[in-house]
Amino acid sequence: MxxxxxxxxxxxxxxxxxxxxxxxFDFWNEMVVDEQSGDAPDDAHLGVQxxxxxxxxxEWRFEFVDRIPRERGLGSSAAVVANGLVAGxxxxxxxxxxxxxxAAGLELEGHADNLAAALVGGVTLTYDGTIARIxxxxxxxxxxxxxxxxxxxxxxxxxxxxxxPYEDAVYSAIRATLLGAALASGDARLFSASxxxxxxxxxxxxxxxxxxxxxxxxxxxxxxxxLSGSGPTVIVWAEKERAGEVAATxxxxxxxxxxxxxxxxxxxxxxx
Numbered sequence: 001m002x003x004x005x006x007x008x009x010x011x012x013x014x015x016x017x018x019x020x021x022x023x024x025f026d027f028w029n030e031m032v033v034d035e036q037s038g039d040a041p042d043d044a045h046l047g048v049q050x051x052x053x054x055x056x057x058x059e060w061r062f063e064f065v066d067r068i069p070r071e072r073g074l075g076s077s078a079a080v081v082a083n084g085l086v087a088g089x090x091x092x093x094x095x096x097x098x099x100x101x102x103a104a105g106l107e108l109e110g111h112a113d114n115l116a117a118a119l120v121g122g123v124t125l126t127y128d129g130t131i132a133r134i135x136x137x138x139x140x141x142x143x144x145x146x147x148x149x150x151x152x153x154x155x156x157x158x159x160x161x162x163x164x165p166y167e168d169a170v171y172s173a174i175r176a177t178l179l180g181a182a183l184a185s186g187d188a189r190l191f192s193a194s195x196x197x198x199x200x201x202x203x204x205x206x207x208x209x210x211x212x213x214x215x216x217x218x219x220x221x222x223x224x225x226x227l228s229g230s231g232p233t234v235i236v237w238a239e240k241e242r243a244g245e246v247a248a249t250x251x252x253x254x255x256x257x258x259x260x261x262x263x264x265x266x267x268x269x270x271x272x
Contacts, residue, residue, distance in 0.1 A: 001035040003090050007082035007269035008121065009068045009262065010075030011142070011235050012113040014183075015226040016175035016197040020125050021183070022075075022117035023138055025262035029076065030065035030272055031083035033091065046077060046108055050084025053104040055091035069258075071150035073229035078114035081105045082269035085119075090271075098131050098268075114229065121268035123183050134180075137264045139188040140223050141243035144260040145214065145234040145250055151207050157230065159203045168198035188223060191237065195224025208232040210254060219249040235262075 009027040013019070031047055041048045041057045047064060048057050064083075068076040085101045096104070098120050102112060106129075109115045116126040123135040175194045182190035195215075205211045208231035215225050221242030228235050238246035243261060251259045 003033040003087045004272045006030045006272040007079040007118045010114045010117040011228040016172045018199045022113040024117040024121045026265040029079040032063040034061045047080045047084035050081045051088035054088030073231045073233040075114040078118045081109045082118040086269045119268045136266045139186045140237035141240045142262045143236045146258040151232045172199045192223040221246045
């Protein structure tokens with residue numbers, strides 16, 4: 001028996017949707033599990049550990065195709081965990097719900113927002129262990145500005161303050177409300193208005209200088225920019241008909257960065 005699964009890249013937060021909102025992109029990690037005896041699997045690998053949530057990894061051979069850049073804020077670990085969970089469930093003959101998969105993998109991944117979007121695709125909100133897929137697409141094209149440097153998620157989380165000024169909380173609450181409305185309605189104007197955050201982005205921008213560089217001088221055709229997860233990747237959101245123009249401008253301005261045009265996928269983790 002051979003099991004071949006794939007899971008998408010994701011971007012979490014989308015600005016003010018801190019620890020709640022995420023989107024899945026048409027950019028995939030894959031995992032192939034072959035029911036053959038051989039070398040013992042690497043029990044430290046996240047994909048193997050996720051597989052073990054449903055089936056014993058012994059007597060299975062694991063192969064991984066990792067396309068999503070690691071430690072760049074594009075959900076590479078969430079994709080690995082999602083692949084392991086889905087493959088393990090298939091091996092066990094189980095049919096867990098998306099919420100059950102989320103609960104099984106959360107201890108390994110640690111970020112419910114990324115894992116939820118990786119599991120079900122589209123645009124998701126995650127709360128109290130529940131996944132709500134609220135849209136199939138975002139009212140803008142996503143252009144990822146990926147630097148060569150990496151960011152440790154735990155370090156980025158540790159940089160966040162224990163308390164915030166009241167005005168900063170209000171600022172982010174307003175934009176989170178606009179973000180939810182924009183995603184649910186597909187309104188590009190509201191989506192542009194939602195760009196901005198004071199809960200996490202100002203503290204993480206130290207390790208993602210391209211965020212403020214883009215925001216201070218948005219390319220023509222861009223609606224806004226958000227830090228992808230904890231960074232350092234920045235997602236520049238463009239008018240869909242001008243996405244190519246925005247990507248070309250970013251490539252000229254940031255020659256050492258990788259520029260990725262990332263369409264939203266409505267498909268989550270599952271058989272490849």
